[in-house]
Amino acid sequence: MSDVSDQPLVELxxxxxxxxxxxxxxxxxxxxxxxxxxxxLGDNGxxxxxxxxxxxxxxxxxxxxxxxxxxxxxxxxxxxxxEHGIATVYQDLxxxxxxxxxxxxxxxxxxxxxxxxxxxxxxxxxxxTADTELRKMGIELPDIDAPIGxxxxxxxxxVAIARAVYFGARVLILDEPTAALGVKQSGVVLRYxxxxxxxxxxxxFITHNPHHxxxxxxxxxxLNRGRMTLDCKxxxxxxxxxxxxxxxxxxxxxxxxxxxx
Amino acid sequence: xxxxxxxxxxxxxxxxxxxxxxxxxSRAGAGEAGPSAAGGAAASDQVRNVSRLRRFLLRPxxxxxxxxxxxxxxxxxxxxxxxxxxxxxxxxxxxxTIGIMVVGVGLLMIGGEFDLxxxxxxxxxxxxxxxxxxxxSLNVWAGVIFSLAVMLxxxxxxxxxxxxxxxxxxxxxxxxxxxxxxxxxxxTKLITGQVATSSISDMDGFALGEKIFASTIDIGGMxxxxxxxxxxxxxxxxxxxxxxxxxxxxxxxxGGDPEAxxxxxxxxxxxxxxxxxxxxxxxxxxxxHLLFAFDTVQSGGGITNELIYIVAxxxxxxxxxxxxxxxxxxxxxxFIYGMTTQGIVFAGWDSNLVKFFLGVMLLxxxxxxxxxxxxxxxG
Numbered sequence: 001m002s003d004v005s006d007q008p009l010v011e012l013x014x015x016x017x018x019x020x021x022x023x024x025x026x027x028x029x030x031x032x033x034x035x036x037x038x039x040x041l042g043d044n045g046x047x048x049x050x051x052x053x054x055x056x057x058x059x060x061x062x063x064x065x066x067x068x069x070x071x072x073x074x075x076x077x078x079x080x081x082x083e084h085g086i087a088t089v090y091q092d093l094x095x096x097x098x099x100x101x102x103x104x105x106x107x108x109x110x111x112x113x114x115x116x117x118x119x120x121x122x123x124x125x126x127x128x129t130a131d132t133e134l135r136k137m138g139i140e141l142p143d144i145d146a147p148i149g150x151x152x153x154x155x156x157x158x159v160a161i162a163r164a165v166y167f168g169a170r171v172l173i174l175d176e177p178t179a180a181l182g183v184k185q186s187g188v189v190l191r192y193x194x195x196x197x198x199x200x201x202x203x204x205f206i207t208h209n210p211h212h213x214x215x216x217x218x219x220x221x222x223l224n225r226g227r228m229t230l231d232c233k234x235x236x237x238x239x240x241x242x243x244x245x246x247x248x249x250x251x252x253x254x255x256x257x258x259x260x261x
Numbered sequence: 262x263x264x265x266x267x268x269x270x271x272x273x274x275x276x277x278x279x280x281x282x283x284x285x286x287s288r289a290g291a292g293e294a295g296p297s298a299a300g301g302a303a304a305s306d307q308v309r310n311v312s313r314l315r316r317f318l319l320r321p322x323x324x325x326x327x328x329x330x331x332x333x334x335x336x337x338x339x340x341x342x343x344x345x346x347x348x349x350x351x352x353x354x355x356x357x358t359i360g361i362m363v364v365g366v367g368l369l370m371i372g373g374e375f376d377l378x379x380x381x382x383x384x385x386x387x388x389x390x391x392x393x394x395x396x397x398s399l400n401v402w403a404g405v406i407f408s409l410a411v412m413l414x415x416x417x418x419x420x421x422x423x424x425x426x427x428x429x430x431x432x433x434x435x436x437x438x439x440x441x442x443x444x445x446x447x448x449t450k451l452i453t454g455q456v457a458t459s460s461i462s463d464m465d466g467f468a469l470g471e472k473i474f475a476s477t478i479d480i481g482g483m484x485x486x487x488x489x490x491x492x493x494x495x496x497x498x499x500x501x502x503x504x505x506x507x508x509x510x511x512x513x514x515x516g517g518d519p520e521a522x523x524x525x526x527x528x529x530x531x532x533x534x535x536x537x538x539x540x541x542x543x544x545x546x547x548x549x550h551l552l553f554a555f556d557t558v559q560s561g562g563g564i565t566n567e568l569i570y571i572v573a574x575x576x577x578x579x580x581x582x583x584x585x586x587x588x589x590x591x592x593x594x595x596f597i598y599g600m601t602t603q604g605i606v607f608a609g610w611d612s613n614l615v616k617f618f619l620g621v622m623l624l625x626x627x628x629x630x631x632x633x634x635x636x637x638x639x640g
Binding site for chain 2: 106
């Protein structure tokens with residue numbers, strides 16, 4: 001049993017990716033273990049999205065190796081990644097705003113009964129399950145039938161996460177889940193991220209907010225222009241240092257010096 | 262956060278969502294540190310009832326239903342002859358001839374795409390069956406099957422090109438429309454030497470085809486054209502598919518946000534190609550009605566009908582941008598069209614007014630749709 005949990009769920013070794021002449025990612029090492037939150041920090045254009053796209057199966061890496069459960073893998077599509085238990089919750093949430101909450105919850109993994117051509121959705125069961133799952137994470141919707149576009153951003157984010165967890169994700173990739181949210185809504189999401197890790201999921205938390213990363217992360221990775229500039233455990237770094245690194249370190253010093261009056 | 266093997270154990274056992282989900286559910290149910298209630302609105306019964314009523318009024322087909330009642334009342338008042346059962350039967354027939362097409366077109370629009378090749382497509386369907394049968398002196402049904410294959414292929418090509426090239430379906434199907442229009446005339450002239458096909462009414466299998474695609478049934482003293490029954494059946498099937506099947510979920514998602522749908526594993530490309538082929542099927546069916554009702558087919562017809570189908574679907578509450586609408590709404594849109602065309606005839610007005618009326622209703626419907634959509638998004 002113990003070697004199962006020691007084995008990283010996902011491991012990247014020296015992974016790189018280029019688009020034409022542009023080197024988007026180079027020499028990235030990253031491990032995701034069950035029950036851990038790995039934070040990937042970086043400014044815009046640092047290569048965070050490219051990294052997610054590789055792990056979630058949207059793009060193939062062209063250098064290095066990607067291991068899932070210790071086996072070398074290369075995903076051809078997001079479905080491939082999903083089948084390996086790697087689910088991604090994108091910044092833009094991957095929800096369809098005009099569709100009801102429960103339909104969004106089960107989208108792509110609908111519950112059906114009966115034989116074709118009479119195979120039908122188990123509407124009542126789906127509504128009930130979606131409602132129960134959401135209540136578990138503290139989201140009480142007056143109406144599970146309401147279009148998902150009508151609930152708040154934090155709640156939508158949590159629906160997306162709850163959906164991934166419910167459908168058996170082992171690794172959860174969260175693409176800037178708090179970027180567009182206010183302080184209170186961010187709290188809702190962060191609390192749920194921590195809860196997901198406690199349930200034994202491996203979480204990759206992409207963010208450019210060092211405060212959020214420091215609150216939930218076990219491991220910090222900083223990307224800058226496609227390269228890793230920091231790779232350490234939470235206990236090896238202080239929030240101030242992380243913020244400093246994140247903000248560009250020396251560059252920030254120079255800037256603050258320049259702007260000081 | 263330590264890694265508890267007890268927890269990691271079941272998680273690592275292969276992809277079996279259902280089993281895994283249930284084990285996780287029980288674990289979460291056992292009261293692990295879940296996030297406490299936050300950001301949730303209070304769920305009082307009153308809120309629930311108000312939002313239910315509101316959503317009922319905001320259903321995609323409510324606007325068109327209102328429109329249908331209004332149009333019905335107008336013609337009931339101004340055109341006395343329309344009050345008879347017989348006249349109502351004519352209205353239904355007119356509605357059904359375009360309504361069958363509108364089922365497919367409406368589904369396609371909900372799926373976020375557009376088809377301009379439908380009008381001439383119906384003619385292509387009829388022509389290919391007729392010419393195939395006549396030239397090879399076969400049973401009419403060989404032509405009927407051949408035509409089905411042709412129309413499914415046309416739908417497939419439309420869908421394939423749209424999904425592969427990612428060019429807007431407006432342009433792809435505009436190209437298809439022009440190609441079909443040209444081929445309809447050229448091939449017919451080349452093979453028959455005329456612009457219309459020869460009569461096939463004395464050939465084997467025609468009687469059965471007529472019975473299935475173009476007969477009239479007496480229901481309680483009201484003569485009902487069989488296309489009306491087919492129309493209702495197709496609307497019922499489309500409604501069931503949209504609301505009660507996986508594919509229906511995919512259609513709404515493909516139209517509402519294809520990227521989001523793809524990200525959660527919905528086969529968006531297959532769904533869209535399937536929708537184009539459904540439109541092809543409807544065009545085939547309408548073409549068969551045309552063939553068996555009129556025996557000979559004019560090769561230059563059909564053009565501008567595609568716009569009527571789209572107008573009917575939009576009046577019925579289907580959003581032009583996709584992701585919203587119902588098959589019943591589309592049917593009501595077709596009914597409004599049927600009632601307007603026939604009502605104007607019965608009222609003794611200039612039949613050119615039909616287009617004017619359609620235009621007015623389209624504008625009203627579009628504005629209504631926009632408002633409904635905004636309200637629906639607000640919840």
